[in-house]
Amino acid sequence: MIIIAGPCVYENEDVAFKTCDFLMNLCDKYGFDYFYKTSYDKANRSSVHSYRGPGIEEGIRFFERLKKEYGVKILTDFHSEREAEIIKDYVDILQVPAFLCRQTDILKAAAKTGKVVNVKKGQFMAPWDMKNVVEKLKFFGAKDIMLTERGYSFGYNNLVVDFRSFPIMKEFCDTVIFDVTHSVQLPGGRGDASGGERRFAPYLARSAVACGVDGLFMEIHPNPDIALCDGANMLNFDMAEKLFDEIKRIRDALWM
Structure with a gap:
């Protein structure tokens, strides 16, 4: 089981390192395969x-510090x-945002880096x-491709x-991920910001694991209510710990 998780956006070193640890x-x-996730720009x-x-x-400076401190794999x-070429040497997975998933030049740039490419389904x-x-x-040379469902x-x-x-997506892509927290987002729901309903995230996550997804994408923060981005749908540490235990048991039951 792949877990891609971390704060929505880099806020400060304290939040970032605390969440990574x-x-x-x-x-x-x-026993999950972990990738740290955060954005340098939303x-x-x-x-x-x-x-x-x-x-x-x-x-880039933060990713270098994070690698040095924890040796963790990183997705951004x-x-x-231009950004794909600049950032490729500092991360393990390049992610194409949902709104850009059909942009041929963006996909080409990601493929040409030689990195694993994760594409959010628009x-x-x-x-x-x-x-x-x-x-x-594949036409542009990508070898390792992931697709992420996000609602x-x-x-x-x-x-x-x-x-x-x-x-359906497993028919043509080996690795399918479920974005738990963006799927409970309410885009633009607050007028000048997106809302969210984090209380539903565990239900969707458990269902996706039961469906046999290869991994989960989750935005997690020590205190989502004061997060600078997407706080309404992010999970706190207590919710994450309970959910990890549940998905482990569901996953084990499927493969027994």
Whole structure:
């Protein structure tokens, strides 16, 4: 089981290191393959006044410190061809954001780095349409590809998860991930920011594991209520620990 988890965006070293330490120990306890996740820039925030992150230069400095301190594997998202080339030497997985998943030049840039590429399925994309995304990546030389389900737009400011997505995408991609916390997001639900319903996250996570996904993507923060981005749908440490125990038992039951 792959676990991709961490704060939505880099806020400060204290939050980042505290979260990494907690999640590394938790994944070690349950035998999960852990990747630390955070963003150096959130280019798709609802409002121009929202916190985006420290930018790519500070992001690189942080990733270097994190690698030195913990030796952890890292995933981050990028938003332009230039960024892919700059950030590739500091992370293990490059993530294509959902809103950019059809952009051929973005996919080409990710593939050309030689890194593992994780593509978030757009909120506007049917699962079978992601086959074209995989074919683009392979055409440009990508070898290791992951697809992540993160919910589908259902009316205004709401998302739903179609659990048929997992077996459908497994037909043409070896590694399928479920984004637990963004799937309970309410995009733009607060007018100038997105809302969320974190209380539903464990239900969706348990269901996805029962469906046989290869891993879970989760945004986790020591205190989500004061987080600078996506706090309404992020999990706190207590919720994460309880959920990890549950998904471990479900996973074990499936493979006994």
